Amino acid sequence: MNSKSQSPFKVNLHELPRRAGEMREYAFSFPAAEPIGVPLLQITAGSQISLAFKAESVDDGVLITGQVKSHAVGECGRCLDPINQEIDQRFQELFLYASRKSENPEEDDELFVLDGDDADLEIAVRDAVILSMPVNPICSQDCQGLCPQCGEKWAELPEDHSHEVVDPRWSGLAGWNPSSGPEK
Ligand SMILES: [Zn+2]
Ligand SMILES: [Zn+2]
Numbered sequence: 001m002n003s004k005s006q007s008p009f010k011v012n013l014h015e016l017p018r019r020a021g022e023m024r025e026y027a028f029s030f031p032a033a034e035p036i037g038v039p040l041l042q043i044t045a046g047s048q049i050s051l052a053f054k055a056e057s058v059d060d061g062v063l064i065t066g067q068v069k070s071h072a073v074g075e076c077g078r079c080l081d082p083i084n085q086e087i088d089q090r091f092q093e094l095f096l097y098a099s100r101k102s103e104n105p106e107e108d109d110e111l112f113v114l115d116g117d118d119a120d121l122e123i124a125v126r127d128a129v130i131l132s133m134p135v136n137p138i139c140s141q142d143c144q145g146l147c148p149q150c151g152e153k154w155a156e157l158p159e160d161h162s163h164e165v166v167d168p169r170w171s172g173l174a175g176w177n178p179s180s181g182p183e184k
Pocket of ligand 1: 076077078079080081138139140143144145
């Protein structure tokens with residue numbers, strides 16, 4: 001299980017005494033190796049990710065509580081303008097001692113396990129970042145988006161902007177004679 005020891009999300013907790021109630025604080029930052037986010041909003045590869053957290057020894061393992069900070073860029077889901085969003089999100093995760101996990105292999109499938117002294121925070125941080133992101137990012141709450149006909153921004157179009165378009169659902173009614181009744 002040492003193959004991923006180079007992951008920048010891994011923290012070595014050997015300074016933390018394995019006695020319930022003991023606590024140590026950690027902080028470090030590194031450039032993202034790959035993008036984190038949703039299709040329209042991402043921390044891009046190379047952007048700085050800063051982690052600051054405390055690790056507390058508890059009976060079954062180590063509880064990690066902290067904050068991830070970074071910067072995401074994306075596209076407004078309505079008008080496609082660029083979006084910049086600061087990421088400042090809390091995360092908390094319990095990492096079980098491997099011995100505690102092996103005593104109960106059936107349960108706690110969803111929980112994280114310490115790898116020796118290492119806790120790999122990648123999934124916890126990634127999940128926290130993605131949860132902090134809107135599903136449909138927009139540049140501002142009152143963004144009016146684009147005219148569906150010409151693709152121009154409503155904000156930049158004159159107020160009376162419109163297109164003479166006949167909805168195809170209505171064009172079939174042009175020759176409809178009420179006396180012949182509805183077609184089936
Ligand atoms: Zn917008
Ligand atoms: Zn238009």
